[in-house]
Amino acid sequence: MSYECEKYCKLRQEHQKHVKLHYKPMHRHIYTLNEDIFVPSFVEAIGSNTTNSLHNILTEEFPGIYSFEMLQSDFCQQLLDEIVSYQSWCKEEKLDVQPPNSMNKYGVILDDLGFGPFLNELMTKYVAPLSGLLFKDLGGDTLDEHHGFIVEYGMNKDTSLGFHTDDSEITLNVCLGKHFTGGTLYFDGVREHKCQQTLSLQNDHIEIVHKIGRAILIQGQQMHGANDITSGERYNLIMWCKSSKYRQENNIYGGCSDCDNWRTQKIDQV
Numbered sequence: 001m002s003y004e005c006e007k008y009c010k011l012r013q014e015h016q017k018h019v020k021l022h023y024k025p026m027h028r029h030i031y032t033l034n035e036d037i038f039v040p041s042f043v044e045a046i047g048s049n050t051t052n053s054l055h056n057i058l059t060e061e062f063p064g065i066y067s068f069e070m071l072q073s074d075f076c077q078q079l080l081d082e083i084v085s086y087q088s089w090c091k092e093e094k095l096d097v098q099p100p101n102s103m104n105k106y107g108v109i110l111d112d113l114g115f116g117p118f119l120n121e122l123m124t125k126y127v128a129p130l131s132g133l134l135f136k137d138l139g140g141d142t143l144d145e146h147h148g149f150i151v152e153y154g155m156n157k158d159t160s161l162g163f164h165t166d167d168s169e170i171t172l173n174v175c176l177g178k179h180f181t182g183g184t185l186y187f188d189g190v191r192e193h194k195c196q197q198t199l200s201l202q203n204d205h206i207e208i209v210h211k212i213g214r215a216i217l218i219q220g221q222q223m224h225g226a227n228d229i230t231s232g233e234r235y236n237l238i239m240w241c242k243s244s245k246y247r248q249e250n251n252i253y254g255g256c257s258d259c260d261n262w263r264t265q266k267i268d269q270v
Contacts (some may be wrong), residue, residue, distance in 0.1 A: 013094065014042045016128040017110055019086075022093070023113070026085040027078045031114055033121045037075040037214065042068065042126075049129050058130075062206040064222060065187055066134060070215040071237075076176040080235055083150050086113050100149030100238070106158050107151040110237075119148040123241050130217060131241065139169040139246025140220050148239040150176070153183060153229050161226040165191050168220035168240030169247075175210040178234030184209050185216065210234065 007084060025031060030220030035043050044210065045053045057068045068198040085109065090097050123146045142173070147168070153159060160183075189204035207227070217226070220240065248251075 010016045012098065012112070015098070016114075018095070019112060020094075020114060023086065023089055025082060025113075027082050030075065030078050030082060031137070032117055033118045037072055040067045042070050047127055051133065051265070053131055054133050058134075060193060060214075061206075061208055062187065064190065064209075065206065065244075066130075066217045067208065068130075068215055068217070069213060071174055071176075071213040075173075076212055077088060079150075079237070080176055082180065083108055083235070088104050089149060094220055096126055100151055103153045104149075104158055106153070107235075110150065111146040112116060115148060117140070119146050119239060121191045122146075123239060125168065127172055127217070127239070127241060134217065135170055135219055140242030142243040142245040143170065144240045144244055145242040146239055147242075149238070150237060151236050153234040155229070157233075160228040163188065163223060163225040165223055166240050167242075168218040169189070169243050170241040171218050171220050171222070172177075172239040172241065173218075174237040175214060176235040176237055177212050178233045178235065180210075180229050180234040182228055182230035183196075184227045185224060186227060187222060189223055191217065191221050191223050210236070213259055233244070 015218045029039070041057050045057045047148050048054075059067045061067055087097060098112060099105050100109055110116075123143055128141065131143060134140060151158075151161075152160075154238055185209040186205065
């Protein structure tokens with residue numbers, strides 16, 4: 001472990017310890033995952049856990065890019081309230097809020113608030129049935145590590161996100177709100193691990209409009225970005241899901257997970 005990595009991890013641990021001891025959540029109940037946060041169709045499909053039931057809730061926007069209704073609007077609003085409360089508390093405490101990754105400047109890492117157990121259950125119990133069905137050859141059925149965070153876009157914040165891939169096997173992206181125009185997600189094909197350049201093919205390009213509570217599920221090497229929002233604010237819940245088994249079997253870099261989680265892979269288009 002490098003000195004920079006060790007320093008980063010130590011700061012994260014100290015921050016999380018301070019939050020656990022002193023921060024008083026606005027909505028404490030949302031830190032425990034309950035099925036009432038999900039729309040009924042999603043709960044029913046996961047509960048049945050059959051190929052047909054899972055496929056019935058999915059829309060294949062493009063090969064390898066899936067969307068589905070997932071979160072209730074009330075939960076989306078409560079999570080946003082919690083994020084604002086946490087950020088205000090950090091400002092009062094004169095604590096730095098760690099950016100969610102190397103490309104997004106605005107947002108929070110959810111584990112820093114104490115959402116680690118929530119996210120782990122979300123991944124293993126609710127995402128894994130879908131990723132195991134859709135991306136089994138990419139480790140979708142052996143997910144065992146997550147990095148969950150909120151990203152924020154606004155006219156005085158980040159307005160867009162450049163073309164990139166994620167440090168994940170599977171990525172879940174759910175729109176939380178608020179009111180905004182623009183900000184469509186765009187996708188341009190799949191990149192192989194360790195390939196730093198790619199050719200964006202016109203036939204591979206697709207754009208998806210965000211809808212509150214609706215999720216998008218892709219493989220981490222799916223190249224994507226976000227166009228400029230033109231008004232309002234947009235918040236998204238992102239969870240990078242990893243499989244240590246898949247990474248070991250495919251000789252994918254396995255350094256410090258906390259440091260790796262902070263990285264996205266920006267793509268040079270040629």
